[in-house]
Amino acid sequence: MDEDIKYMKQAVRLAKKAAANGDVPIGCVIVHEGKIIARGYNRRNADKTTLAHAEILAIKKASKVIGDWRLEDCTIYITLEPCQMCAGAIVQARIPRCVIGCMNPKAGCAGSVLNILDIKDFNHQVEIKKGVLEEECSAMMKDFFARLRADKKKEQN
Numbered sequence: 001m002d003e004d005i006k007y008m009k010q011a012v013r014l015a016k017k018a019a020a021n022g023d024v025p026i027g028c029v030i031v032h033e034g035k036i037i038a039r040g041y042n043r044r045n046a047d048k049t050t051l052a053h054a055e056i057l058a059i060k061k062a063s064k065v066i067g068d069w070r071l072e073d074c075t076i077y078i079t080l081e082p083c084q085m086c087a088g089a090i091v092q093a094r095i096p097r098c099v100i101g102c103m104n105p106k107a108g109c110a111g112s113v114l115n116i117l118d119i120k121d122f123n124h125q126v127e128i129k130k131g132v133l134e135e136e137c138s139a140m141m142k143d144f145f146a147r148l149r150a151d152k153k154k155e156q157n
């Protein structure tokens with residue numbers, strides 16, 4: 001099995017945990033030397049904070065494991081294209097490679113709205129691979145929001 005698929009499957013598993021907790025299903029793993037060193041899933045609603053994005057939680061854990069804020073030999077796998085905050089954190093952490101499940105045309109900052117990961121004026125750019133398990137990642141998002149709309153409609157009736 002392709003390494004990128006293998007690790008994205010782990011991120012998908014985490015995204016499902018987020019959905020089970022009532023959060024948008026976004027999962028993330030960080031890999032160093034062929035091993036997952038950090039995991040994160042969206043916990044904004046659960047933790048009641050804007051900062052509890054999957055990527056931010058995983059970057060924080062990976063930094064503890066590595067013992068440095070620089071994650072220069074790591075790859076980050078994310079089920080959904082990162083937002084501006086998370087894309088900025090990926091650049092700041094010096095992560096060299098980002099693998100994305102599906103894109104986010106309304107808020108994505110790895111090519112959809114902006115591409116913070118590849119701004120030449122920054123001192124670090126990130127290699128991006130898009131579309132790994134894209135259909136599964138996209139379906140997860142669509143199903144989550146369809147259920148949310150259906151639940152809201154039930155409440156109104």
